[in-house]
Amino acid sequence: MTDNQVIKLSELKSHCQSCSLYDLCLPMGLKAGDLERLDNVIKRRQSINKNNFLFRIGEPLKSIYAIRSGSFKTYMTNPDGTEQIVGFSLPGELLGMDAISDDKHTCSAKALETSNVCEIPFDQLESLSREIPNLQHQLFRLMSKEIQQDQNLMLLLAQMPAETRLASFILGMSERLNKRGYAANEFNLSMSRGDIANLLGMAVETISRLLSHFQEDGLLRVERKHITILDLDSLRSLATHCSSSYSKSSGKTQVR
Amino acid sequence: MTDNQVIKLSELKSHCQSCSLYDLCLPMGLKAGDLERLDNVIKRRQSINKNNFLFRIGEPLKSIYAIRSGSFKTYMTNPDGTEQIVGFSLPGELLGMDAISDDKHTCSAKALETSNVCEIPFDQLESLSREIPNLQHQLFRLMSKEIQQDQNLMLLLAQMPAETRLASFILGMSERLNKRGYAANEFNLSMSRGDIANLLGMAVETISRLLSHFQEDGLLRVERKHITILDLDSLRSLATHCSSSYSKSSGKTQVR
């Protein structure tokens, strides 16, 4: 190891070896030597400003991106120009894996806030992962995880009522943020109501109304983008939606 | 090559080297030698009867399965016991990749008809794909393809009206079956109306009604599970749904 070497903090922080996302991201489970090899392949750490693109739909696959900080939305565009968000991405997650199949991106990735990413040229990642079994396995795992996430969203979209979708979304964000060192019961959403609505297949108005209801019923405190979870259990039973008979008569959200 | 060798047809057919799905499935792009190595890893060719499981949700990941013939539905089960189908799988497609992330299956795979699969132990596939670059790449591609498919379905579920979903589903099946050597304009659906409805997030009744409408309007001929596409262009414009103003006043499906 090169512990005795003098390096600047900023530089230190930009290496996998010292990245706080180590156990969420691609390097998980790699030995020191392998970690360094991966680190050497990472082309550059770039900063992306809000509303700028990491990649656009149709562009050729060049690199896979690991998010260091910030967040992104990925969305497809359908023929009439409207967008469909297929996911929000947080630090430690990989972006661009949709493009491997056809060698070009099938969705666009836009920064929701100023963000930092690690760019990993895909061909180098591929050949390196042939030499490092754990890296290959981790890559498979992360792709598999994305399939799982997408399928969970499909379940929500196909058969859950609006409340369940939103409750589930909030819980999901809470858990993901918590894994990244944030408080589980209090956090900021980086995406707009419109983006949430789009992801969940609902109208913005419905999101707005439901957040108000959740607040009236003491499940959440909502201050613009800042969410505080007040009643985790009730939120969970809403998200589960075990065909619970559920009363809305009073205009209030009540779980039996 | 071993052309002059005498082998039984049944045996011949059960090897990758002579499989008609060669260019859809995992072996795509492999050289003869590598193909044989892959073939040697494939544990056994098993037959699965209708309604039997290839794997169940929660089971540990043992193998990935390549479909040789027949078809499957994969579905998740949510807390209240109802199922959510996340996809139908056809010959040449891989099943079980959802399980890599957590080492256990997150959905179940049930045969829609008597089917044959090739079982590939995942650990062997992983180590082999480290030695054969093209195999590794193909595996990445197939996983990426699944992500794409899931995201396309998410788009349908999140913002498309019922007609568009069904039209899109039928066109999708047509294309996929066509790639596998069937006629594009005439085919059998192996899944029930209920399964289609479940996948597309609709009620069975809606599927039934729409198929009737499509038939009345001369887009399709529908005889139980047998579908004949009569007006491909109209079906496509329904599937595209470019926010077309679309008249339903007469109870008939008409595209302007």
Place this chain on the structure above:
DNA sequence: CGACATGTTGAAGCGGTTCAAGTAGGGTGG
């Protein structure tokens, strides 16, 4: 041939959208 699953068709009800109007932030330029 009978029984049960699967599919079809009609009519009523509702969840969520759409339309409309108004409020509140947040950034910009004077």
Place this chain on the structure above:
DNA sequence: CCACCCTACTTGAACCGCTTCAACATGTCG
């Protein structure tokens, strides 16, 4: 630093696409 504007968000009311419920038809399989 405040006035302004524009976008994001909220709230209300009418409407509608799809679901639900119900009844019936058709296949299929023991």
